[in-house]
Amino acid sequence: MLLDTFGRQAVDLRVSLTDRCNLRCTYCMPEEGLQWLGRSDLLTDEEIVRLTSLAVRELGVREVRFTGGEPLLRPGLVGIVAACAELEPRPELSLTTNGVGLARTARALREAGLDRVNVSLDTLDPQTFHTLTRRHRHQDVLDGLAAAEAAGLTPVKLNAVLMRGVNDHEAADLLGWCLEQGYQLRFIEQMPLDAQHGWDRSQMITAEEILERLATRFTLTPEPAAVRGAAPAERWLVDGGPASVGVIASVTRPFCRACDRTRLTADGQVRNCLFATGETDLRTALREGATDAELAALWRAAMWGKKAGAGIDDPQFHQPERPMSAIGG
Ligand SMILES: C[S@@+](CC[C@H](N)C(=O)[O-])C[C@H]1O[C@@H](n2cnc3c(N)ncnc32)[C@H](O)[C@@H]1O
Numbered sequence: 001m002l003l004d005t006f007g008r009q010a011v012d013l014r015v016s017l018t019d020r021c022n023l024r025c026t027y028c029m030p031e032e033g034l035q036w037l038g039r040s041d042l043l044t045d046e047e048i049v050r051l052t053s054l055a056v057r058e059l060g061v062r063e064v065r066f067t068g069g070e071p072l073l074r075p076g077l078v079g080i081v082a083a084c085a086e087l088e089p090r091p092e093l094s095l096t097t098n099g100v101g102l103a104r105t106a107r108a109l110r111e112a113g114l115d116r117v118n119v120s121l122d123t124l125d126p127q128t129f130h131t132l133t134r135r136h137r138h139q140d141v142l143d144g145l146a147a148a149e150a151a152g153l154t155p156v157k158l159n160a161v162l163m164r165g166v167n168d169h170e171a172a173d174l175l176g177w178c179l180e181q182g183y184q185l186r187f188i189e190q191m192p193l194d195a196q197h198g199w200d201r202s203q204m205i206t207a208e209e210i211l212e213r214l215a216t217r218f219t220l221t222p223e224p225a226a227v228r229g230a231a232p233a234e235r236w237l238v239d240g241g242p243a244s245v246g247v248i249a250s251v252t253r254p255f256c257r258a259c260d261r262t263r264l265t266a267d268g269q270v271r272n273c274l275f276a277t278g279e280t281d282l283r284t285a286l287r288e289g290a291t292d293a294e295l296a297a298l299w300r301a302a303m304w305g306k307k308a309g310a311g312i313d314d315p316q317f318h319q320p321e322r323p324m325s326a327i328g329g
Pocket of ligand 1: 120
């Protein structure tokens with residue numbers, strides 16, 4: 001098991017498949033100039049499957065989510081999913097993606113054993129999409145969402161980040177649209193994980209503001225805390241339910257006390273928290289011939305040292321050196 005000194009058990013593994021992305025979301029990456037990981041630094045498909053398998057068979061991981069960068073850019077993605085779907089006990093398999101190209105791969109991913117997708121989409125307006133992502137791919141994302149639904153990668157979840165003066169007026173429109181389409185929407189507070197260190201607490205749209213904007217059109221009733229479990233999103237029933245909306249208030253209402261996550265970066269480093277300042281190098285050990293027992297011991301030790309909380313709202317907070325795209329969001 002992956003336990004820490006605060007009694008939490010990590011059962012949810014985020015595996016980053018690449019640090020590269022085909023969008024340039026302003027809150028995540030600069031337009032250009034970001035240094036990518038070298039090819040030989042990246043774990044191979046076989047190495048990813050070996051470490052994921054170890055986590056599932058030996059360390060109690062029950063859910064595996066592939067992320068990045070943009071995981072659809074990984075050529076071996078379908079094969080990695082297929083290999084992980086063979087594991088015993090069978091983990092739940094999901095993918096966090098920007099949806100570009102998903103229309104082409106949704107069916108193959110489903111057939112390989114992927115259970116669900118989370119697609120990131122911050123706006124319904126193609127021009128605002130370009131302002132936020134610096135790319136004209138809005139229709140690709142809509143097509144990807146439709147293909148995911150058609151392929152049975154359900155429930156399709158949608159992640160949205162609101163930026164002041166850019167798309168924050170769209171909160172209620174996004175929710176209305178997701179209700180029509182049958183997608184589950186979750187807003188994420190903007191976090192200090194951008195490569196260019198441009199995050200400004202005073203500019204961030206808080207969970208409270210998100211809820212205020214939604215309340216102009218919808219009646220929101222908090223879902224009981226017991227239903228939430230270790231999920232980072234607090235959820236509200238919309239107009240009495242059954243539909244709901246989530247808000248991940250990582251900054252203003254962090255969920256660290258119930259955190260059940262462990263992370264593997266694309267270059268084989270274990271991180272016990274998105275905001276950790278240290279990492280544990282499994283890649284070197286693996287390439288030097290470490291046994292499964294040795295790798296498992298390293299992973300356990302990495303998680304044992306997990307801090308009580310990320311402390312983003314603390315004045316002493318230091319942004320991790322690696323950006324979200326390199327850690328795996
Ligand atoms: C880093 S991306 C990686 C996976 C994939 N490329 C995608 O777009 O979903 C994962 C999620 O992190 C979100 N994200 C990136 N930077 C963020 C930030 N600074 N604050 C909050 N969320 C962020 C994205 O909007 C996306 O929903």
